[in-house]
Amino acid sequence: MSIQLTPASTAASIAASEQRSSWWPQLTHQTPGTEPIGAVPTPIREISRPLPPSVRRSMCGRTTVAMAIFRPEDEARVRELFAELERPVELLVAHGPEETPLPGAARDIDFAAETERVVRELAELAPSLSVRVEEEPPGFERYPAVAVRPEGKDAGVRYYGLPWGYELGSLIGAVREAGRAESSLSAESLERLAALDRDVSIDVFVTPT
């Protein structure tokens, strides 16, 4: 499953400079596993006349219009996945003091507000998914953050930052796992985890794309 999210303000600039059809995963003639990774899409038809842009867009200024986080077909897919949730899951959004992002990074983005918006939109896709927003709750090391809580209980699962791009897929995966009555790990893995006699803390550094 590959679901991408581009934050609204960035999306507006991308949309201004590229055709709409090119900023989502591209459909090619490739069938995974049967063709070399480097295979290129086969053009369906050739366009020999110049194509003027259908809408003139300004590159100056930023739009503040919030865009939906999913395309309709992706939204339907996520709804399907969330329909399989066997128990309620709570998404706790934690706001607090933020670190300054890297120079050149999208600093015009309000990470906290975007995170809350993404999580709220996600929660609308399943009745068993709820959202709580708190200011500097205990158990968080940095902000913004999202905790995925099966049945409203803390399982030590956090996402620090805005879950966008492919990382939105990780959050969806976490919700699905939290909604399962039984772990999707193998019996062997579960045995090994049960035998653990100390606390383990795993941090996974990711980037949105």
Next chain:
Amino acid sequence: MLLAYKAAFASPRVRAAAIESTEFPALADAMEVYAVPRIVVDGVPQWDGSVPERVFLDRVLAPTMT
């Protein structure tokens, strides 16, 4: 990422966090994040990249290398 989350859901002794590197550059620098996903166990950088479940647990459950 999902394996870390699954392990955390499965065990009360495990906690798992995804950290968006570009939003937390100081921490990403400290953990020498040059490639993602970079897996850090108990504050010690361990490896980069996705691995199968068994390998993931082998590495995560091994006594922390310092």
